Amino acid sequence: EVQLVQSGAEVKKPGESLKISCKGSGYSFTSYWIAWVRQMPGEGLEWMGIIYPEDSDTRYNPSFRGQVTLSADKSISTAYLQWSSLKASDTAMYYCARRDIVGATPGLYYFNYWGQGTLVTVSP
């Protein structure tokens, strides 16, 4: 069974750093692109970026480039989303999601498996 299990909720202060995780199991982790999607409170879904764990090829939504960093450790089948300096506006639910299509070819980014979400709260 394919599963993406995300790390638990975080409460942080502005200016702090944070790294959240998404562990894949039940499939070949290195063969599928993993995306991160933001959902701010009461709002819709925003595609942040995507990474191919085999070689860490990474693509960012221009709106998020420079604001976050995507990474992956294929030895432990885990993808990461990190911030170096959080802002109150980073308060949101963050989902990881696996691309439906196998392989390294970029594009066709739609997702058939999702993590349960990690709630990040940034407050003074």
Added chain:
Amino acid sequence: DIQMTQSPSTLSASVGDRVTITCRASQSISSWLAWYQQKPGKAPNLLIYKASSLESGVPSRFSGSGSGTEFTLTISSLQPDDFATYYCQQYNSYSGTFGQGTKVEIK
């Protein structure tokens, strides 16, 4: 950037109704469109991909159509489990812009 616009934003309907949600792209995306259902506190769930292909395990009352810039998601007979928010997503470009969502409420 490709923008996706859904209508309506909110839809009130009764069990058994036929429901249609529209998604428009700011430029042609061929058939590179997916639909998701999201319930409160849960992750989205893929319903439709490539505009009209039903994801495995999704009930056949859900269907998708369209190409180019205009797409629809239809629920042929609304069931109690279908009250949720629905999102379209384009994946034509090397990104994946979502629409703003359509909330289907009980009338």
